[in-house]
Amino acid sequence: xxxxEEVRRTGKKILYLNIGDPVKYGFDTPPNVKxxxxxxVDAGSNYYAASEGVKDLRQAVAEKENSVNGAQIDPRNVMxxxxxxxxxxxxxxxxxxxxxxxxxxxxxxxxxxxxxxxxDGKPVAYRTIEDRGWAPDLSDLVSKVTARTRLIVxxxxxxxxxxxxxxxxxxxxxxxxxSHHIPVAADxxxxxxxxxxxxxxxASIAKEVPLFGLxxxxxxxxxxxxxxxxxxxxxxxxxxxxxxxxxxxxxxxRLCVSTPIQLAGIEAxxxxxxxxxxxxxxxxxxxxxxxxRANEIPGLFATKPAGAFYLFxxxxxxxxxxxxxxxxxTELLRETGVLVVHGxxxxxxxxxxxxxxxxxxxxxxxxxxxxxxxxxxxRH
Ligand code: PLP
Numbered sequence: 001x002x003x004x005e006e007v008r009r010t011g012k013k014i015l016y017l018n019i020g021d022p023v024k025y026g027f028d029t030p031p032n033v034k035x036x037x038x039x040x041v042d043a044g045s046n047y048y049a050a051s052e053g054v055k056d057l058r059q060a061v062a063e064k065e066n067s068v069n070g071a072q073i074d075p076r077n078v079m080x081x082x083x084x085x086x087x088x089x090x091x092x093x094x095x096x097x098x099x100x101x102x103x104x105x106x107x108x109x110x111x112x113x114x115x116x117x118x119x120d121g122k123p124v125a126y127r128t129i130e131d132r133g134w135a136p137d138l139s140d141l142v143s144k145v146t147a148r149t150r151l152i153v154x155x156x157x158x159x160x161x162x163x164x165x166x167x168x169x170x171x172x173x174x175x176x177x178x179s180h181h182i183p184v185a186a187d188x189x190x191x192x193x194x195x196x197x198x199x200x201x202x203a204s205i206a207k208e209v210p211l212f213g214l215x216x217x218x219x220x221x222x223x224x225x226x227x228x229x230x231x232x233x234x235x236x237x238x239x240x241x242x243x244x245x246x247x248x249x250x251x252x253x254r255l256c257v258s259t260p261i262q263l264a265g266i267e268a269x270x271x272x273x274x275x276x277x278x279x280x281x282x283x284x285x286x287x288x289x290x291x292x293r294a295n296e297i298p299g300l301f302a303t304k305p306a307g308a309f310y311l312f313x314x315x316x317x318x319x320x321x322x323x324x325x326x327x328x329x330t331e332l333l334r335e336t337g338v339l340v341v342h343g344x345x346x347x348x349x350x351x352x353x354x355x356x357x358x359x360x361x362x363x364x365x366x367x368x369x370x371x372x373x374x375x376x377x378x379r380h
Contacts, residue, residue, distance in 0.1 A: 003330060004339045012337045015369040017357040020159060020309065021224045022279070025360035029222045030275050036267035037226075040260035047259060051251040053080025053230070054262040060269040061230050065213065069191060070204030073213075077233040079247055080257050080265075084189055084216045087231035088115050091151075091185060091212055094246035096121035100150045105136060106350030107312075107343060109159045109187065121150070125347050130314065133303050134163035138172050145180050151212075152177050154202065157190040160346045160356040161312045162287075162305020167200040174202070174209050183210040183240055189229075192220045192276050194307040195284045203234050210235040220276060221268040226261050283309055286359040286366055293370040294357075299377050311357045312343065318353040321380055329355050336372035 001018070008014050016024070023029065052058065058075040065071040081087040088111050096102065098120035104112050106125030113123040124144050127137040141152070154173060157164045165173075177184045186202035203213055216229025233244050287305055294302040294313045302313035315328055322328040325342040332355075333339050343354030359366060 001339075003333060007333055007337065014333075015336075015338045015361075015365060015372070017359075017361065017366075017369055018339045018341050020219070020358055020360070022219060022222045022309075022360055023224050025358075026362065027222045027279060027360070029226075030268070030271070032271045033221060033223065033264050033268045036271075037260055037264035040263035045259050045263055049256040049259040049262055051254075051256050052248060053078065053257060054259065054266070057262045057266050057269075058230075060266050061215075061232065064269050065201075065203060065215070065232060069188070069201035071201065071213065071232070071234055072236075073203070073232050073234050077235070077244065079231045079251060080262060081216075081229045081231055081251075082227040082254075082257050083218060084187060084214045084229040085111060086227075086254075087214045087216075087229050088112060089118075090247045090250050091214070091231060091243075092116055092119050092121070093250050094243045095150050095183075097150075099148060101146060101148045102150060103141065103144060103152045105153065105155055105158065107160055107346030107354075108153070108155055110346060112153055112155075112187075113347075122148075124149075125350055127350055128158075128161065128163065130161075130303060133306065134158060134161035134312070135169055136165065136173065138169070138176065141173070142176055145176070145182070149180065149182055151185055152182055153185045153187070155187045156202070157188075157194060157199070157305075157307025159190070159308055160310050160341070160343070160351070161303070162308045162310050163303075164194055164197075164199060164306040167205065170200055170202055171205060174206060177209050183212065183235075183243075185212040185214065187214045189214070189216055189219055190308040191215065193280055193283065193309065195280065195287060196304075196306050199307065206234060208236060210237070210240045212240075217265055217268055221265075222275075222279075223265075223268065226258075226264070228257065228261055228265050283359065286361075286363060287311070289363055290357065290359050290366050290370060293367075293374070297370070297374045297377050300373075305359075309358055309360050311359060312354050313357070314354050317380075325351075325353055325355055332373065332376055336376050338369045338372050338376075
């Protein structure tokens with residue numbers, strides 16, 4: 001973004017394909033949710049809420065996860081947070097002691113790595129396999145389990161690859177977790193944004209394995225700037241009681257999440273849901289467009305994203321024409337004004353030689369951007 005600003009100041013138009021924020025690309029927060037926020041403020045709901053969250057919202061979250069995703073959670077095991085971002089920090093703060101290891105998909109949404117390191121833990125990436133649609137490499141995952149492994153994280157659908165894990169892959173991950181007595185965490189923020197076939201929530205098949213679920217309102221309800229999310233625990237054996245107690249203690253330090261925004265969150269979950277299908281069909285057309293365009297460009301190869309709103313193409317010429325993916329995205333920006341994110345930012349090993357482009361912008365902008373990328377590749 002800093003570099004893009006420099007380039008913009010030279011008079012060049014920037015085409016922003018970098019940030020996963022639907023609201024920045026013309027998707028709007030549903031009107032009933034906006035009204036619920038205004039109503040909550042006018043009605044005087046401007047006080048501190050309980051640190052765990054407003055009771056009705058925790059109830060609505062449990063209802064949604066149980067009915068839509070087949071979870072079995074009690075509202076008492078739901079913690080409302082300022083976006084998933086805060087949920088990640090609570091969970092890592094509660095579970096990671098210095099030297100502990102957390103298994104993360106490679107590549108993955110980078111705050112997971114950052115928070116593990118912040119609490120003096122060690123993020124350990126397990127490989128996901130590009131040629132199999134970025135499916136998890138289960139033998140790599142098993143080989144990286146050690147006595148210090150405290151948590152296995154999955155991000156499904158994935159940022160940055162758009163992969164959606166099959167039920168079978170999820171079951172295998174659960175078997176690994178069960179045999180090593182390790183809890184799992186599933187970030188399912190894109191659970192409603194899938195294009196080809198069904199999504200299986202880890203909670204629906206986790207049975208005895210202790211599970212932390214992370215989800216929120218940013219993407220499905222287009223409430224990115226409102227900062228609302230949640231963490232839940234599905235833990236029939238109560239094995240994670242101490243971790244959950246710690247999560248609750250951490251939550252008290254920041255008092256609470258904005259009360260009126262929580263009240264609007266209840267409306268988001270319980271009100272009309274029609275905007276979700278509308279959004280998904282728009283995004284599906286955009287996904288089809290840029291996936292096709294990317295694969296027609298010599299020197300690029302992209303798997304088809306099955307969920308979320310990111311394309312993660314491989315750049316064949318890294319190591320030859322460009323030293324790194326970082327150099328590639330910088331040069332692309334300077335020459336064309338197209339801003340994408342370098343893949344190594346999502347994992348130095350498993351993300352390198354790639355870039356991430358969002359397909360939230362409309363077809364005209366996407367076409368303009370991919371025309372520019374195509375010219376750039378041909379030129380070089
Ligand atoms: N988790 C994943 C996988 C994401 O891609 C993002 C945002 O891009 C987030 C969490 C952040 O969510 P929130 O806005 O709820 O903090």
